[in-house]
Amino acid sequence: MDNTPPASLRTWMLPMLSDAYHPTSANAASAALWQRARRVAPMGAQGDGKYYAPYPHFIARAGGAHLWDADGNHFIDYWNGAGPCVLGHGDATVCDAVAGVSAARGQLFSAPNDLEVELAETLRRIIPCAEMSVFLNAGSDILCMAMRVARAATGRDLLVKFAGSYHGWHDDFLFNISSYDGPPDEHGRYAPIAESAGLPPGPAQSIRVLDYNDLDAARALFAAEGDRIAAIVVEPVMHGPATGCIAPHPGFLAGLRALCAAHGSLLIFDEILTGFRHGLGGAQERLDVTPDLAAFGKALSNGYPIAALCGPARLIGQMSPAGRSFLSGTYNGNVVSVAAALATIARLQDGSVFRHIEALGARLAGGLDAAFQSRGVTARASCFGSMVAIHCSDRRLDSFGDVMRHHDPAVSPKLMAQLFEQGVYLKPRRVLRFAISAAHDEDDIDRTVALVDRHFAAEAGA
Numbered sequence: 493m494d495n496t497p498p499a500s501l502r503t504w505m506l507p508m509l510s511d512a513y514h515p516t517s518a519n520a521a522s523a524a525l526w527q528r529a530r531r532v533a534p535m536g537a538q539g540d541g542k543y544y545a546p547y548p549h550f551i552a553r554a555g556g557a558h559l560w561d562a563d564g565n566h567f568i569d570y571w572n573g574a575g576p577c578v579l580g581h582g583d584a585t586v587c588d589a590v591a592g593v594s595a596a597r598g599q600l601f602s603a604p605n606d607l608e609v610e611l612a613e614t615l616r617r618i619i620p621c622a623e624m625s626v627f628l629n630a631g632s633d634i635l636c637m638a639m640r641v642a643r644a645a646t647g648r649d650l651l652v653k654f655a656g657s658y659h660g661w662h663d664d665f666l667f668n669i670s671s672y673d674g675p676p677d678e679h680g681r682y683a684p685i686a687e688s689a690g691l692p693p694g695p696a697q698s699i700r701v702l703d704y705n706d707l708d709a710a711r712a713l714f715a716a717e718g719d720r721i722a723a724i725v726v727e728p729v730m731h732g733p734a735t736g737c738i739a740p741h742p743g744f745l746a747g748l749r750a751l752c753a754a755h756g757s758l759l760i761f762d763e764i765l766t767g768f769r770h771g772l773g774g775a776q777e778r779l780d781v782t783p784d785l786a787a788f789g790k791a792l793s794n795g796y797p798i799a800a801l802c803g804p805a806r807l808i809g810q811m812s813p814a815g816r817s818f819l820s821g822t823y824n825g826n827v828v829s830v831a832a833a834l835a836t837i838a839r840l841q842d843g844s845v846f847r848h849i850e851a852l853g854a855r856l857a858g859g860l861d862a863a864f865q866s867r868g869v870t871a872r873a874s875c876f877g878s879m880v881a882i883h884c885s886d887r888r889l890d891s892f893g894d895v896m897r898h899h900d901p902a903v904s905p906k907l908m909a910q911l912f913e914q915g916v917y918l919k920p921r922r923v924l925r926f927a928i929s930a931a932h933d934e935d936d937i938d939r940t941v942a943l944v945d946r947h948f949a950a951e952a953g954a
């Protein structure tokens with residue numbers, strides 16, 4: 493069997509496996525762990541396996557906005573556990589709630605409990621589309637469930653997604669676009685490329701991939717195949733691994749909303765990264781477009797495994813045991829994760845966390861742009877609230893296609909490596925992304941900007 497990753501996956505991954513970072517004896521403990529890990533795990537890492545070649549830094553602990561690795565090296569953390577820890581690592585309110593519920597009530601009943609009712613009621617109060625909710629454990633599970641419900645409700649097979657967005661590891665979603673230069677065909681279609689070996693043939697037949705912010709292509713696609721489209725899945729603000737932060741054009745989400753309504757398809761917002769980060773009611777409230785279904789996870793619980801699918805009773809009610817779409821899960825609604833979510837929402841309730849992290853986002857973006865300008869670097873900070881990305885281009889990038897055409901991928905690996913050596917933790921990605929938490933402060937941001945400035949000053953002098 494050929495296990496070579498498909499070409500599109502290689503083009504995505506390779507810039508991440510940067511060889512610009514050269515480890516030293518200060519990393520002896522990580523190096524030793526790597527020798528053990530590589531024998532028992534693929535790439536020597538569980539979960540997110542992308543790291544600086546030749547081996548990862550193993551993280552020993554996290555607190556607030558900071559990480560310490562196995563050798564005691566300290567980092568300001570902008571990876572943020574892949575985005576969830578909006579309050580910072582080890583937030584006292586959340587930890588106390590988790591410890592309290594575990595000690596007093598145990599961890600898992602796999603049976604109805606009062607806390608899961610309270611969480612569903614809370615979501616109904618704060619999220620526009622959340623008349624009902626079901627809880628699973630991860631974003632991937634929720635998006636998979638969302639598609640099952642969409643297909644059951646519409647009796648159709650096609651799924652529309654946008655290039656560069658990650659919606660989890662299930663077969664349905666692991667497709668991207670193959671051509672970064674050419675336009676789509678007259679029906680708005682690109683040829684989808686699978687991003688994993690081992691997919692069955694079905695999903696390739698039922699996926700349509702569009703480029704973000706291209707409403708004309710979406711209209712063309714619906715004109716051609718609207719009666720087969722079960723759902724569009726879209727990040728209301730794109731934070732994909734290859735794109736960084738890309739905001740929707742005015743009217744883009746409303747245009748998708750109108751297309752779905754006109755053709756009897758469902759609009760699904762993937763709010764796994766935008767939810768509980770861009771506002772208590774999600775990006776849907778902030779951008780004033782209400783989807784049929786929405787997926788939440790990550791910042792919902794500040795780092796505990798829980799995700800929610802929210803929507804109207806007519807759709808969520810289609811899931812078992814009430815409806816015909818099968819849903820089950822030993823850990824669904826476990827009191828520990830639900831308690832973490834309730835405590836996180838309580839902390840976010842008065843809006844002060846959002847004000848703090850968004851002010852820091854603006855400070856970081858402004859500082860980065862000033863550094864790029866003063867050092868003559870062709871780059872710009874792309875910021876939405878508390879998420880900031882560096883697009884190495886002289887123009888605004890509005891889609892995955894834009895990033896592939898206009899972002900210079902050579903800049904990120906060197907900058908990443910330099911920041912890493914100076915104690916700033918990011919993940920190697922085509923576009924560098926910073927996720928800010930309530931535990932960051934102005935000193936963290938200013939130190940980061942100063943390091944970026946110093947890097948480009950050195951590059952200019954080199």
Ligand SMILES: Cc1ncc(COP(=O)(O)O)c(C=O)c1O
Nearest residue numbers: 630631632658659660762764765
């Ligand atoms: C937008 C988005 N959707 C879905 C997922 C999948 O979530 P999980 O990793 O919890 O399965 C992710 C994960 O990064 C994500 O960023």
